[in-house]
Amino acid sequence: MSKSGKDSLLINKIAAGILTAGIVFWCANRVASIMVPDEAPKKVAIAITGMQTAAAPAAAPAGPESIIPLIATADVSKGMAFVQQQCSACHSLNQGGAAGVGPNLYGVMGAAMFSNASFSYSDAAKGKAKGNWGYDSMGNWLADPSSFVPGTAMSYPGIKNTQTRADVVAYLRTLSASPIPLPTADEVKAASAPVASAATATTAAAAPAAGAAAAPAAAPSIDTMFATADIAKGEALVTQQCSACHSLNKGGASGVGPNLYGIVGAKMFSAAGFGYSDGAKAKAGATWTADAMSDWLKDPAAYVSGTMMGYPGIKNDQTRADVIAYLNKNSDSPIKLPGT
Template sequence: MDDRFNTIAGWVLFAGIIALGSSIVASELFHPEKPEKGGYPIAGVEEEGGGGAAAEQPIEFYLAKADPAKGQQIFNKCAACHNADKGGANQLGPNLWGVLGEPIGQGKGFAFSPALSSKGGNWDWDNLSQWLSSPKAFAPGTKMTFAGLSNPEDRASVMAFLNSHSDAPKPLPAAPAQAAAKPAEDAKAAEGNAAAPAAPAPEAKKPAA
């Protein structure tokens, strides 16, 4: 009985030694590398403090330097649904001659969707910019299928083009004071740095007599 117990105990001890030895060898051969940062990455989320896109300025900032010729090129893509000719016929969308300043979703003999005809207000610079940015966000339920222009410079150029197609074009708004003042502040700071006197050179030591 004692011999049998000793035999079993010996095999158990031997198996334990083999397992321990295998673990040591494996740890020497394979070194798990720890990630530089803990956690799991989430797609589409920027790291805290990371640089993002510059904040969009008010549309007046872009209108101050809008290019009607560029706006016409962009508007040509809409020619299947709209025209901006004086006396032009409605197409899939309304004629856009003189649209700046007109009531939103009214007149011109066009069947506007209730989402737009009930919007209220006029097509001023801000409303038209929001509409061109995302028609569905501006008037949920609109029949307009156009996805929108996300680039504010493109919107400003299209608006400048549409404004020029009118019996009484509106004056383009001035750039916001804060945006216009920044270059002047930078220039003033640069001028101040240039005018600052240079630090005097250290006085040379006199040779010993």
């Protein structure tokens, strides 16, 4: 990308930031009038802070808890009351309802993200429009819209209470002629494992990925880079960017993502008891060669459409080689990497 291209992007971002801040303040007044009074100022303050410090993920608190374990017992009528009070000013809920400030929400659970043809989404949301709305993605989005989609046009501070979020999503699920299935026992088990937050990790990951966007499009094969890969650097990056979702020790429990011990050379997406996305399941059984791992880690959503791995990818080839070299070493039986 040219320098002036970056500058105008920056100007766009600043303009969007100012605009968003304006909308948030406008919204603060509006929402304050319809929201529970003691909660409104606090939530709006959090949303503004989040926007200004988006580039400093270290300051982010532990992110949203999974709602999956709570869905089956969630209170749908409480969720409905909450949505009518806090969301219906912007969203219609009836089948075929018109778009308002936000898109119609009938049938949104299970639908393609940010893809309602009768609504014009922000570029930020369009950029995030990969896969379909599931319990985790919807829970994370509603916990903190501007963390899930930095720059979103949805000026809503988020639902911080996990039970309330589960009630709301359980209600959204019923807005459909054929509601999506409730989470399976395996999904509940996986979501109940004690792990740090997915949203924090995603935020942390966003910075390097954005920086790497300037990398040349026609990147060389990383096969020549394994011989000189820096395993310690790879380990540091994995600890920082992946370990919130993945355990790395032998026999470690699944978290948001499956355990990664011995993953290089193993069968793809085949950890027993982990509830993979359908896209991942379609690839299950193939082998994680160095090249396959490189393609996946470069752009997970391109490699597995609809993947649940909320991670933008490692665009820098040398960094990816470092990470793969570390993952390969973290194994009882490392494979021979190309060029080594």
